[in-house]
Amino acid sequence: MADTFVKVNANNGNKRSHENGVVESKDAKKLQKYSNGNDHHNVDPAAALADVRHEFGEHGGVNMSIEPSATYTVMEPDHLRQMFVGERGPHTDSFVYSRHFNPTVLNLSRKLAALEGTEAAYGTASGMSAIACALLQLLNCGGHLVASSTLYGGTHSLIEHFLARTCNITATFVDIADLEEVENAIVEGKTKVLYFESMANPSLKVSNIPELARIGHKKGVTVVVDNTFAPMVISPARLGADVVIHSLTKFISGGGDIIAGAVCGTKSFVNSLMDLQQGGVMLLGPTMNAKVAFEISERIPHLAIRMKEHSRRALEYATRLKKLGIKVLYPGLEDHPQHELLKSIGNKEYGFGGILCIDVGSAAKANQVMNYLQNYSQFGFMAVSLGYYETLISCSGSSTSSEMNEEEQKRAGITPGLVRISVGYVGTLEQKWSQLEKAVTKFNLENEKKEK
Known part of the structure; x- marks a missing residue:
């Protein structure tokens, strides 16, 4: 009886992607139609969050269980091989190591994807690690991005100094409110990313996300938006953004006691971050602790x-x-x-x-x-x-x-x-x-x- 109960809670109607194990938001398909900015007011982020499956605890607790394990056992020796070649993974309720996927972090990720209206999401150890991993995944050595001249100081230094020194990645900083300047700064075939904040730190300049997304997509670049200042207030992905970044440390946590971040985007992009051979999050290792994921999951409802x-x-x-x-x-x-x-x-x-x-x-x-x-x-x-x-x-x-x-x-x-x-x-x-x-x-x- 106990085994059956645990098995039911482990699956519980969860809708999973079959691509490398990213867990998809239950409402992803319904939300996806708003990703181009059409009728975005018809989706209340709180309603989207409430539509995500509530995860019960192992013994029926109203709060989900925490999975603090660094590594996981397998029932058959060949299962390890199968997991490392992608035949098994979270999509089959199989886990190998928490730097890759952790069940508690995946549960939080479903909520973050619903919050932002993206297909998938994954938690990281900090907001800066989320930004760094996303940019490194999208840009190759010698690459180019266009970024807002008004960014958090740490983000500005990452782009202007660290990425330039270590990867020869160059950036053109623009007045994000000047759409003509933004468009002229994007060099087709060279520029890969358009990066800005939904509400700028600290000037509070608000970005015209629908128009910036239109320009970026016309030029063939990935539009990345840091939404740390405006969760619930603005939904960048529903307005056309491709990737949404958060420092969960701030409003989403709300307690001033947690350092964490998140990357929200398509299944394919989040899967690329977790790829065993090429994934920025997987290989750089900014792992979110399962206890942190649990804490944030308990705070998102309010x-x-x-x-x-x-x-x-x-x-x-x-x-x-x-x-x-x-x-x-x-x-x-x-x-x-x-x-x-x-x-x-x-x-x-x-x-x-x-x-x-x-x-x-x-x-x-x-x-x-x-x-x-x-x-x-x-x-x-x-x-x-x-x-x-x-x-x-x-x-x-x-x-x-x-x-x-x-x-x-x-x-x-x-x-x-x-x-x-x-x-x-x-x-x-x-x-x-x-x-x-x-x-x-x-x-x-x-x-x-x-x-x-």
């Missing part, structure tokens, strides 16, 4: 609720700060250059994201304001990262974008006094606003703005 509250509070703070005369960057404000764009491509009911920026004029003033907000008013923490339930505050130019030189920062829209605020949801909105307003008053930020 991601929609969290994102809505992050967005609600960010919009309220941004609106009130603007009324006080502060220079605010937030795509939810009507004067933001891409406000209407985000309204048109964003998923309904998820707002405009949980991050806003204020420009206080100088790095010195930014440090004073941040010090007060953490150590006196208790509005938030001076810390990098984002998506935490507490508010996180940082001066981007001297922290997460410090890898970029002065000219690169200027081109990316990063001023010395730009303070990035990842809006949390602890406490009441009025309580936290009062703490923020005190800093505005104490440092006369509204007066400085009016005098300029």
Whole structure:
């Protein structure tokens, strides 16, 4: 009886690909029709997540079991050979080594694929490893990519310095909002990747994903989008992107206690990443721990609720700060250059994201304001990262974008006094606003703005 119960839960109607074992989202075929950007508002990411099979525990627990094994036994000696030549694998409930495939990570991957509307996905040890593996899989030595000039500092350094030094991969950085510049930068037959962020770090410039995807596909390149800043808010694959990257460390985890990443895309692309002889994830080894995969899987069901509250509070703070005369960057404000764009491509009911920026004029003033907000008013923490339930505050130019030189920062829209605020949801909105307003008053930020 026990054996039968376990067997039923192991299969449980799971729909699997027969290509090297990538587990396909149950709803992949239904979601696939939205991958070209048509009627993307008809798919609510929360509904797509709810349609994924719930994985029960080994003994019937409402939470799935964790498979922490590094290696796996086989029942017959020849099974090992069969797994290494692809005859067996996750598609036959056969596993060999967790650097390749792990059942718990695969369960999380199904949810990530449903969230983003892709055929498949796979978790990695960090967001940077997801970016690096995806780019190395798509680009050969001496290759070329076109990338947004406004990227997370680590991503910019990876492309501009590390890949250039180690692989002779060259990049052309463009204003991603200038579609003509983007198209002119793509060299047909040479450029292989168009890379940008759905919502730029930290400028909050919103990318016109449908048009960028159209341009990229017309030129024959793979369109890769980092959606770390906007899970649930924007669905790049449903708008035409080929590959979607996440740092799961941020909003998707939400607890500030996990480092993880993910690559979402077609079955063939995810399979290529896991290939025994040519796979970037398989061979470079940024393996997601099964316990981490379990933790993230348990947090995804309330991601929609969290994102809505992050967005609600960010919009309220941004609106009130603007009324006080502060220079605010937030795509939810009507004067933001891409406000209407985000309204048109964003998923309904998820707002405009949980991050806003204020420009206080100088790095010195930014440090004073941040010090007060953490150590006196208790509005938030001076810390990098984002998506935490507490508010996180940082001066981007001297922290997460410090890898970029002065000219690169200027081109990316990063001023010395730009303070990035990842809006949390602890406490009441009025309580936290009062703490923020005190800093505005104490440092006369509204007066400085009016005098300029």
